[in-house]
Amino acid sequence: MIPLLASLLLVTTRPAVSQVILVEKAYEYVQKKEFGKAREAIDLAAANESTALDARTWYLRGYIYKELYKANPATGGELRAAALEYLGKSAQLDTSLAYRKDGQAVTRYLVVTFYNEASGDLNRQAFDKALTGFRNYLQARSGEPPDNAYATALYYAGYTSLLMGNQSGARQYYEQALRLNYRNSSLYSDLTSIYEAAGQDSLAAGTIRAGRQQFPGDTVLRITEINLLLSQKNYRRVEAIVEEYLALYPANVEVMLVAGTVYERISQGDSLSRESYFNKRKEIYRRVLSTYPDNFSANYNLGITLYNRAVDLIKAQQYDLDIVLLYEILEKVSGLFREAKPYVEKAYRLSPGNLNAMRALEGIYYNLNEKEKSRQIRATINEMK
Incomplete structure (x- = not known):
């Protein structure tokens, strides 16, 4: 017969033993890749005080939830968040660092999914979701030393903000990326334009100068510099x-x-x-x-250059001008309109909805006495209003 004291001890230790068994059972299910059953077992173990303070319980729970998230990432956002929470708790309890390396590896995997999903959303032009994803990635890594991957996420958070029309948000992310020496020519170009729009010409000039030094052969940076100098x-x-x-x-x-x-x-x-x-x-x-006969900008700009030249000549006429000289000027004006006509017509064919091309074409037809064509273009413009 078992002594009474031993019987009491046996009775009081059974719950603790059973909870440890649940952790082992969860581990067995993990090995069999039966993660639904593993979740049931580990959730019960995590709710009991005898295993709730065990780093292994929370590491295993985080790992299981990570695998459940992997099975259906499109709808598994809550599972990912829970997995990160459990892994964080494991790290707090793991005074012996027994699960540190494995826990960090699982955490890194989950954190990277924020970035990858955000990149996919950005490519699909789902800008709100993309920005949220980049922010989640940055937040999840806020306790780590920043590296190039972190700086890259800052850049793309800024780029996404810019696409959404949020220049102040873009500026904050871009400036952080720049402080981390992130190397991307578009960072300098975009930031220069943001400073210019804010009226901070000295900052804009310094940024484009630094970018040109970093990327001396970059065409976009050179053109950004040209546009800045044009604005000045x-x-x-x-x-x-x-x-x-x-x-x-x-x-x-x-x-x-x-x-x-x-x-x-x-x-x-x-x-x-x-x-x-x-x-x-x-x-x-x-x-x-x-070289590029179908380039819209070149066709339109050449046509409008000739068109504007003709208009300038008309405006410069004097009322007391000699009739012979006046006739010569009008001939020159008509010649310019005729010269402009095929280029503006080509621009209109290339971009039928371009109002500037339509207005120029209307004026050309009118001045060349092609009144019906002018009326047709005017009617089309009115329909678009």
Whole structure:
């Protein structure tokens, strides 16, 4: 017969033993990949005080919930959150660091899923979900030393914010990425534009200068620098940069189009050189069209350059002008409209809904006395309002 004291001891220890058995049972189910049954067992073990303070219980629970999340990530957000919570609790209880390495590996896997899902959402243009995912990734890693992966997530959180029209949010993320020396030319380009929009020209200039030093051959950064100088009306400096870049990359369409814009801006501020820059604009757009005849911007810009030149000549007429001279000017004006016509028509065919092209075409038809075509374009414009 068992002594009374021993009997009492046996009775009082059975619950603790049974809970330990539940942990072992959960582990057996894990080995068999029966994670639903493993969850039932580990949830019971975690609810009992005899195993609730055991780091192994919470590590195993986190691992099981991770596997359940893996089975259905599209709807497993709560499982992932629970897994991270349980793994965090295991780390707190694990004074001997017995589960540290494995726990960190499982945690890293789960944290990376935030980033991967956010990247997929960004590619699908689901910007709200993407930004939430990047934020979750950054939050989950907030206790770790930042590395390049962290800086990359900061950049994409900023990029997503910018796509959503949130420049202040984009700025915060971009500046953090920049402080971590994240190397991406678009970071410098976007941040320069944000500073410029905020009227912080010195910050914009310093950022684009740093970007150009980091990525001296980057076309986007060069064009961002050109646009910044254009906004500051530093036309001569811009022209020198454009000419230098055209010499290096004579077939770069984007640079040629920017050159056309630069020549226009210079001609607007320098009446003495207007004719010279008018000719330079025509030449540069024709260069684009010689290689890319279906480029909308080159067709439209060449057409509108000729159109505006004709309008300027009309506006400059004097009422007491000699009739012979007046006739010559009107002939020149008509010639410019005729020259502009095929380019604007091509632009309209390439982009039928472009209002600027339609308005220019309406004016060309009207001035060439093609009244029916002008009325048709006007009717189309009115229908779009």
